[in-house]
Structures are given as structure tokens and as C-alpha cells.
Amino acid sequence: xxxxxxxxxxxxxxxxxxxxxxxxxxxxxxxxxxxxxxxxxxxxxxxxxxxxxxxxxxxxxxxxxxxxxxxxxxxxxxxxxxxxxxxxxxxxxxxxxxxxxxxxxxxxxxxxxxxxxxxxxxxxxxxxxxxxxxxxxxxxxxxxxxxxxxxxxxxxxxxxxxxxxxxxxxxxxxxxxxxxxxxxxxxxxxxxxxxxxxxxxxxxxxxxxxxxxxxxxxxxxxxxxxxxx
Amino acid sequence: xxxxxxxxxxxxxxxxxxxxxxxxxxxxxxxxxxxxxxxxxxxxxxxxxxxxxxxxxxxxxxxxxxxxxxxxxxxxxxxxxxxxxxxxxxxxxxxxxxxxxxxxxxxxxxxxxxxxxxxxxxxxxxxxxxxxxxxxxxxxxxxxxxxxxxxxxxxxxxxxxxxxxxxxxxxxxxxxxxxxxxxxxxxxxxxxxxxxxxxxxxxxxxxxxxxx
Numbered sequence: 001x002x003x004x005x006x007x008x009x010x011x012x013x014x015x016x017x018x019x020x021x022x023x024x025x026x027x028x029x030x031x032x033x034x035x036x037x038x039x040x041x042x043x044x045x046x047x048x049x050x051x052x053x054x055x056x057x058x059x060x061x062x063x064x065x066x067x068x069x070x071x072x073x074x075x076x077x078x079x080x081x082x083x084x085x086x087x088x089x090x091x092x093x094x095x096x097x098x099x100x101x102x103x104x105x106x107x108x109x110x111x112x113x114x115x116x117x118x119x120x121x122x123x124x125x126x127x128x129x130x131x132x133x134x135x136x137x138x139x140x141x142x143x144x145x146x147x148x149x150x151x152x153x154x155x156x157x158x159x160x161x162x163x164x165x166x167x168x169x170x171x172x173x174x175x176x177x178x179x180x181x182x183x184x185x186x187x188x189x190x191x192x193x194x195x196x197x198x199x200x201x202x203x204x205x206x207x208x209x210x211x212x213x214x215x216x217x218x219x220x221x222x223x224x225x226x227x228x229x
Numbered sequence: 230x231x232x233x234x235x236x237x238x239x240x241x242x243x244x245x246x247x248x249x250x251x252x253x254x255x256x257x258x259x260x261x262x263x264x265x266x267x268x269x270x271x272x273x274x275x276x277x278x279x280x281x282x283x284x285x286x287x288x289x290x291x292x293x294x295x296x297x298x299x300x301x302x303x304x305x306x307x308x309x310x311x312x313x314x315x316x317x318x319x320x321x322x323x324x325x326x327x328x329x330x331x332x333x334x335x336x337x338x339x340x341x342x343x344x345x346x347x348x349x350x351x352x353x354x355x356x357x358x359x360x361x362x363x364x365x366x367x368x369x370x371x372x373x374x375x376x377x378x379x380x381x382x383x384x385x386x387x388x389x390x391x392x393x394x395x396x397x398x399x400x401x402x403x404x405x406x407x408x409x410x411x412x413x414x415x416x417x418x419x420x421x422x423x424x425x426x427x428x429x430x431x432x433x434x435x436x437x438x439x440x441x
Contacts, residue, residue, distance in 0.1 A: 066246040074240035081232055104235055109441075111239040113381040115250035116311045129313025133383045137440075188241050195241060213242050221441070 059123040066114060077107050084131055091135060098138055106131045108221045174220070181216040184209055251310050254376050255303060255395070262369025262396045266403040269365055274407045287411035290333065292402055294416055297326030298424055299398020305391035306373070310380035316391075323394065327421070334413035349412040355419050358408065362401045362423025363430070369396030370427060374434055382439050389435015390428050397427030 058076060065073030084106050088099045109130045117126045174182065187198040188209075195213075199206040247253070270276075282288040301323025308314040338346050352358075373392040382388030401420050410416070 065243055068243060068245035070240045070243045073243040074236055077236040077239055078233075081236065100232060104232055107232070107235060107239065109381065111242070113312070113441075115246050116381045118311060118314070121314075125313055126311065129383055130381065133312060133381075185238060188238055210242070210244070213238060217239065217242060 055122045055124045058127075059119075062114070062117065062123045063119060066119075073111075077110065080110060080127060081107060087131060088135065102131075102134050102138060105221070106134045108217060109134065112217060112221055177216055177219055181212050181219065184212040185216045188213055251307055251380060254379075255307060255310075255373070258369065258373045258376055258396070259299070259303065259399055261372050262366070262399045263403055265368035265372075266365040266400045267406070269368075270403055270407055274361070276406050277409045279406070282406075282409075285411070287413075288405065290330070290413060291405045291408075291410075291416050291420065294326055294330045295398050295401035295405060295420060295424070297398070298323050298421075299395055299402060301326065302391055302393070302395030302398050302428075306377070306388065306395045309382050309384060309388035309391050310377060312381045312383045316387075319391070327417075330413055330417050334417045337413050346414075350414045350418060352410040352412065352415045352419075354408065354410060355415065358404075358410070358415075358419040359422035359426055362397065362404050362420065363426035365404055366393075366397045366400035366423075366427040366430075369400060370431055370434070372396075374431070374438060377435070377439055378441070381441060382435070385439035386432045386436035388439055390432035392435065393428040393431020394424065396431075397424035400424075400427065 058079065061072045061076035061079070065076055081103055084103045085099060088102045089096070092099055092102075106127075110127055113130070117123065174185070177185070183202055184198060184204070187201055188195070195206055195209050198204075199209045202209065204212070301319045301321075304319030304322060305316055306319075308317045308319065338349060341349060370393060373396050374389065377388060377392055401424050404420075404423070410419075
């Protein structure tokens, strides 16, 4: 399904009028009204079909991804990026610099902590809990930041950064990775090489490339966490 | 890095994931906790006469009680290691254990004189029992917190407390291999106090280190 397809299916859900009161073991109302948008917030308590319809495709992708299906995993993360971007934009304001960083942090957690999803539970409830946790963490980090002194007067003249999807924080964090991991990550990401091609280029074994990529992702998440501590 | 690039890298990193990763790792922790506690207990305090112990219903009462608290802690930890999960039945199991033991303790004490009641409550080791259990739980507590850091608890202190209850119950069960106290009241107070030490330590440590 394309991204536009997801959008319209969400819309259809909305028009059909429905989110249920509860969603399994989790706080369902909060989840659906906030991950899907304010439009559906006011219509609780109508049937379980809509939840099924919305969660089922994501759940199916997640299950395939857990089985090692890279394409399904990419599709899931791409769809989640759209949902998360809207969710965080609603919470922080669309132009907030931190929106895209939060999207990336949440996607990293969805990827690295995927073992903690219980497949007997809705996928979206789990993903929402992670998104909410990252958001609360941001509020906490901002509180810390606010108490710090202003670095220099140049900040007054700094231009508004136009492209909020640049993920400036993660870019800087990336530059702090060890050389080896950075080279591998750049090969895999920028030049879209397969693991085998990246291995050939960097002179590492294929499994070493895989380990290196995984470590880089973990390092990225750790650095996000350790900032401002 | 653009989000699309990040997604491409993560898709590249999508190896098949282990199934039941959380319960499996926690069971390993339970085994490691028991072995570590035993390895400390045997040279330090020694075992009681186990032939006599297994024929004694009070040994089984203590064992079932501490194992129930450990099981409750396990179930709680297993839930709290996941984002957005409610605590579930683990708390019920632990609470049921405490209530049942309290009922047995009351029944036992009802027929005793006040001097006997005091003896049943304090035994001969009340002042060392909780500390020993807490100490025996320490290696397991380290192990369970390290394992929990790989998971994604969204309530750090609560998850740490559950982990402390879990390993505290296991360590107290191992301590029962040494301790020859027989009364339900003693177990209710001092074994529970030992497990509570582990639970509190878990909550404090979890609050510090289980954020991600």
C-alpha cells in the first residue's frame, strides 16, 4: 500500500466513525485518538472492527519484519514515520525542530526494541507507548536545556533552518560515531549498497558489516539518551 | 541523516528476531540468580539437614511462599519490560501469596500464649534473616537489571521494583535451604522483609539506570 493509500484508509476509518473505548491490555482511546489525529478523538465507543482494520496491516508487517523480511520492515517504518510525524507535529507544532528528531528516535526504538512487542497485543498500542515515552523524554531534556546559559549572541542572528526533516541532531551524533562504523553506515545508507557490496568496499566481512550497522544504530540511540544528562 | 536513509539502514539490519525473548532471558536470570545465591550460601552458611527439611511441612510452606513472590515478580517484570503494558496478574500472584501466608500465621498464633507468640515471631534469626536474603539476591539483582536494560520499560522505578521482587523471591527460596525456622509468622515478617529489601533496591537502581 502506498503512503497515500494509508492516508485515505485512515480517512475512511474516520468517516466510518470509529474508535473503540478499549484496546486490549493498553490504553486504547488515548492511542487511537492521538496517533490517528484529533479528528477521531471525539467518537469513542463504536465497535472493534475499525481497530482491527487499522492495526492489522501494521501488525502483519511487523510480524514479517520480525521474521527477517527487510522489505516489510522498511514498509512498516515508512508508514510509522508518517503517523509519528503527524503525532509529534500535533504535540509540538508542525515547525518545531524536534519533531523529526523524535520521529527518528521513535523509529530507532521500534527497530532496536522490537523484541519487546508482544504479538498477542495490538502493534499500534506498543508503538504509541514508545512515541509517548520519547515525547516525555524530550520535555524532560528541554527543561534541562532551559536552565543553561545562552552560548553566544550569534544565536540572535541565526537563520531559521528551513528543512526540518534534516535531523540535525542525529547528523551531529552520526559524526561522533567511530570511523569504522561511520564508513559502513555511509556506504549502506548514502550509496544504498547491499551488505555484500558494502563489505566488498570496506574490506570487511559481510557479518562484520552487519554487526557494525547494528552497533551504529544502538550507538545512535544511546547518544540520544545520554544527551543533556 | 534523513529519516528515509535511517529507515533504509534499519531495514538492512532486519535480522530474524528471537521469539519470546523476554520470558526466555528472565528464566535464564532466575537460574543464574539461584545458582549465584547457592554458590554464596553453601560455603557461607551451609545447608540444613535436607532429608529432615523435605519431610517438614513448614519447609514447603516457606518454599511455596517465596516461590510465589518470585513468580509474581517474574510475571510483573515480564510485563513491565514492554512499553505500554499494564502490570497484569503478577501483582495478584504475589498478593495472594502474602494473604494466604498471613491467614496461616494468624491460625498458628491463635492457639499460642504470648511468650510463645513472641518466639514464633522472632525465632532465633530474625535480626539476620532479611539482610542475608538481601545479600543473596544481590548478584541476581545486577543480572536482572542488566538484562532489563536491553528491553524497553517505560516505568523505570516500577520495572526495577518488579525485577527486585523477582530475584528476591528466588534468593529467599534458596535461603530456605539453610534456614530452619518453622513458623509462618516468622516467614511472613522476616522473609518478606528480605524480599522487600531487594524490591526497594531494584526500584532505586531501576529509577537510575532503566531509562532509555
